[in-house]
Amino acid sequence: MNDNESSRSGSMEPSSEPQLPGDLAEVAAVLATLSPRADALNLEELLYRAGQQATVSSVRSKLVAVSFVSAVLASAASALLTVLLMPPSPAVQRIHLVRIPSDSPVVSPLTGPPRVVRADGPLAPRHSPVSTGLRNRMLQDLENGAFPEVAVPPDADLLPLIRSPADPPPYRQQLRQLLDRQV
Amino acid sequence: MASVSPQQLAELYRTHGPALTLFARQWCDGPEDVVQEAFLALMRQDRCQFPLAWLYRVVRNRAINASRSRSRRRRREAVVAETGHRWFEDRQPQLLDARTATRMLEQLPVEQREVIVARLWGGLNFEQIGELVGTSTSSAFRRFQAGLAKLRLRLEANSTSLDARQRRP
Numbered sequence: 001m002n003d004n005e006s007s008r009s010g011s012m013e014p015s016s017e018p019q020l021p022g023d024l025a026e027v028a029a030v031l032a033t034l035s036p037r038a039d040a041l042n043l044e045e046l047l048y049r050a051g052q053q054a055t056v057s058s059v060r061s062k063l064v065a066v067s068f069v070s071a072v073l074a075s076a077a078s079a080l081l082t083v084l085l086m087p088p089s090p091a092v093q094r095i096h097l098v099r100i101p102s103d104s105p106v107v108s109p110l111t112g113p114p115r116v117v118r119a120d121g122p123l124a125p126r127h128s129p130v131s132t133g134l135r136n137r138m139l140q141d142l143e144n145g146a147f148p149e150v151a152v153p154p155d156a157d158l159l160p161l162i163r164s165p166a167d168p169p170p171y172r173q174q175l176r177q178l179l180d181r182q183v
Numbered sequence: 184m185a186s187v188s189p190q191q192l193a194e195l196y197r198t199h200g201p202a203l204t205l206f207a208r209q210w211c212d213g214p215e216d217v218v219q220e221a222f223l224a225l226m227r228q229d230r231c232q233f234p235l236a237w238l239y240r241v242v243r244n245r246a247i248n249a250s251r252s253r254s255r256r257r258r259r260e261a262v263v264a265e266t267g268h269r270w271f272e273d274r275q276p277q278l279l280d281a282r283t284a285t286r287m288l289e290q291l292p293v294e295q296r297e298v299i300v301a302r303l304w305g306g307l308n309f310e311q312i313g314e315l316v317g318t319s320t321s322s323a324f325r326r327f328q329a330g331l332a333k334l335r336l337r338l339e340a341n342s343t344s345l346d347a348r349q350r351r352p
Contacts, residue, residue, distance in 0.1 A: 032304070033279070035201065037204070037272055041215065041218075042219075045219070046219050050192055050222075050226055054189075057227075
């Protein structure tokens, strides 16, 4: 085995490498004199393909960058349009219907079924003809005794609060008991 | 080693291309394509600490995959029938002619042959060969030794028959 081949075959490796017996080392040396065929290798083609690959990867990285930027711009434009085209917030956000018993000592007794309407949030502007009409109609309905208790759809949470007029509230029973004791 | 430049690629190809082609030839009929693809794949690597060992591993995997194709196998048989197996440069004088060496190597089991090629022409150490073929360092060495022992017997038989032929009038 000449110097070139010995370095190529790795016999210059550290001594931890296992050693061949003499006869097999001779066979290895004879084999190592052979050179693998190199006639089919095509360095020009390899370099050409490597250049193409480098170009393609460069173009691809640019395309990725461009598509990323355009995606960011598109999402920003979409967010801006969403904000600009968002409808205005409603004038009356919620309406709570609260039942107050007609015989409550806190409020003066009124005729008709119990009713109170409380509105959260700003009322519609007065100058809007539609909202003014709606507001007037709501006020009128309130005065005429609209929103009666029976009109409230039965809600599981509200059911304990809704009592029949025949079923006196507990505080009234307590008051009666106190009066009975005094008597 | 960071990503390989075209100059480094060319140098690696010139130095190790023939041995890698011989290594790929153990399995497939188009070893040059396999080797070129492996070199191009090396260029795509961001980091490669041991490019030579990496190349041998990639070439081995690709050559084995290529050999699994039936059509390629048929083409290989046609190529072999047309040109004969010639794995080595045919230079004179040589202790062992290229055709005989090829024939003798071909008769070895591929497990021994790949170790011999990776060691003698690839220059890998037995630890690298063990990793390459998926075995321990000592098993790789044992395969190498067993293959060489078979080759020695065939070389002796070959020289004996040559002597007998030369002695004939």
